[in-house]
Amino acid sequence: MTSPPPPSLDWFTLTMGLFGGLALFLYGLDQLSEGLKQAAGNSLKTLLARLTSNRFLGALTGAVVTGILNSSSVTSVLVVGFVTAGVMSLAQSVAVIMGANIGSTVTAQLLAFNLSAYALLPVAVGFFMLFAGKRATLRYWGMIVMGLGLVFYGMGVMSEAMKPLRSHEPFVQALARMENPLLGILGGALFTGLVQSSAATVGLAIALAGEGLLTLPAGIALALGANIGTCVTALLAALGKPAEAVRAAAVHVGFNVVGVIVWLPFIGLLSRLAVAISPESAGLGGMEKLAAEVPRQVANANTLFNVINTCLFIGFTGWFARTATKLVPSREKEEPSVTPKFLDAAALSVPAVALEQVRQELGRLGGIVRTMLVELPEALTPLSSEALPEVERRAKDAAELEIAILDFLGRIRQGNLTQDESDTHISLMTSATHLRTIAEIIGDDLVGLVRTAAEKPSLQIDRTAIRELYVKVQRSVDLAVRVVHQDAPAADTVLAMSQGVRQCADELMSRLATSFNASNPDGPTTLRLQTSFANSLRQIFSLAKRIAKSLPAPETIETTNSKPKKNTEK
Incomplete structure (x- = not known):
């Protein structure tokens, strides 16, 4: 007796759920970042300007500031401003950018907790704080709480929308091809470049893994691609800017691309390290086991990749700075120049x-x-x-x-x-x-x-x-x-x-x-x-x-x- 054919997919509902969830995720991420910037932007700017006396402290400061602000691009803007103003040298900025890559993994770690079932609670609480709060500080915290809830709720909507794809053979085969590192990296870079958010790419990978649709090597490849794709934001921001800004963007691109190339032959090793430090789900097997374990493993692999890269290259900040200076020579100065130099x-x-x-x-x-x-x-x-x-x-x-x-x-x-x-x-x-x-x-x-x-x-x-x-x-x-x-x-x-x-x-x-x-x-x-x-x-x-x-x-x-x-x- 032959088994009945799988039910046909409702592509309209699936697409609506996937992109609607992605929209909620990105909007929540924007609200979260905006609230954090308003609540702590000035003090973190001061922290970043003062605590960069050596490369190790600079990397740690970059990681802390980016982790709190939830945006490596904001940290890059701060760094470019300080370099242009002469407050920070280009070599010091390299260490901060390296640390910013570590801080950007905080979002992925939060998403791996899969709190979508409780997401509407912070949305409701944050909404009340935002619209009923009389003090600006309370409203900013309302933005933070509501944004965090929307991020998890958007993840839940995407995950629920993709459940029917478990039995859709063409999609499963397409994801299986992502285990080819080059295809996975290319896909992650392209998607990140389009949505201008590495967190969205890693979040989508975690959502797919949470449904048992994505293996750990494929998830790592997507995360590595996201680290390259996020450089598009830095490149766009540097267009038409002074040489110092272009050099900082070049450092960001160079560090991320070199890091991915170095790890390309060692994705298997990175997978084993991520599995070793991630919790196991006893008593589960097959797709259920993948769904339970891989999201945390992807998040941990993403963090390991950036932490190890920073440790490997922290001694070469001067080399990155000199290379960027050679690639982007100083422009001839006009005296006096009526073109704004610092306004970005x-x-x-x-x-x-x-x-x-x-x-x-x-x-x-x-x-x-x-x-x-x-x-x-x-x-x-x-x-x-x-x-x-x-x-x-x-x-x-x-x-x-x-x-x-x-x-x-x-x-x-x-x-x-x-x-x-x-x-x-x-x-x-x-x-x-x-x-x-x-x-x-x-x-x-x-x-x-x-x-x-x-x-x-x-x-x-x-x-x-x-x-x-x-x-x-x-x-x-x-x-x-x-x-x-x-x-x-x-x-x-x-x-x-x-x-x-x-x-x-x-x-x-x-x-x-x-x-x-x-x-x-x-x-x-x-x-x-x-x-x-x-x-x-x-x-x-x-x-x-x-x-x-x-x-x-x-x-x-x-x-x-x-x-x-x-x-x-x-």
Whole structure:
């Protein structure tokens, strides 16, 4: 008697369940990551910047930060920002990227617990925290809890949708071909590149293994492919970026690809190691045994692969850095460059990082303004015809850079900001406009006055008194630029200079009034010229003082849960 044919598959229901579950999984992962970034992004950014003094500590920090943020791509964005800003060397960034690969396996370890039966409980709890919570911190934790529940629920939906495939021979044969390492790696890399998430690929492999449809070697091949496919995100983020960003992406790609190539002949060994450290399910056999044991074995193999790779290559961070530097040579620098150097759209998902990039770019804007004051004659001394156009050109550069900074700040504002981040956003925005205004005063008003003085060398100008005021104002701008980089003593110094600048300006005006000679034909012109120059300098100092007032002190910016004290001084 022949056995009845297997029932036909309902492909619509199966496809709907598979991709609907994948959508829930990815959305939950996004909510989980977003909540973690909002709750801990700023403190983890500080941790990453400080704890990279050696390669081992850098790898450990990268693993911890990525494990908490649940995203190696976010860690890569942080690293690129620090390398570009000169806070971290490229060699140090290699160790952090290696550690980030270890941290990215935390998601797979969680998924292997198969908690889909209880997933709706954290979804409900997280939803209540998110929509009923009055404090921002409680809402962020609501996002975390609900996102975690959606991840497990999406896994459960995918797993349930794939149950009918157990008896579908073509699908079983296709998965059997995945035991060919090259096919499995290629499939994992392609899928990860499409969905932009290695966690989704490993999660799908665990879901297939949970239904007894995937063997351990095939699951390992898919996980290895996911490690290559996740580099697509880094490559896309580096397009059009400075050489430092491209080098960091090249390191990420090189490390992952070399690691997979090294392990390609040893997948059997990796399988045995994963089985040795994974729990056994006694009393089960066949497909049930596979379904019970393989998910944890795949997760453990993924972790082992990244941990062992890091241990093997941690001594070669310098080699990776030198190779990336040779492959991606430095681009010719344009001085001054009006193209933003530090602003990276990939950092917009982490407001704390994006705001730090704005701070670095503001430092560049301030550097242009300081250069203008150095190049301009400090006491209406005639200059060559080439010098003044150079000052005017820098004023245009400052205006273009300010537009780019304000545009980036506007994009940051579209995300969810904490109270501290919102206050910092406002202060950075006002500082950008103040610096541009200073550049306009120098490029338009002061340059025009210097030209007038150059056209009439017979004017009797009191250059000694003007020079004294100019030097004080120039120092206040230097200090204001340091304030942008959170130098609290510099802010105090600028504010303390008010009386001295006012006294110096008053003395200058008194000397001008005393020396004014109405019978001299050039007397009125000389008086107006020097008075206008002094008034412009006082306006510049007033703007420098506003910058000093607007930025919060460093300790309040770094404290996520404290609200910066508002400065009410007018």
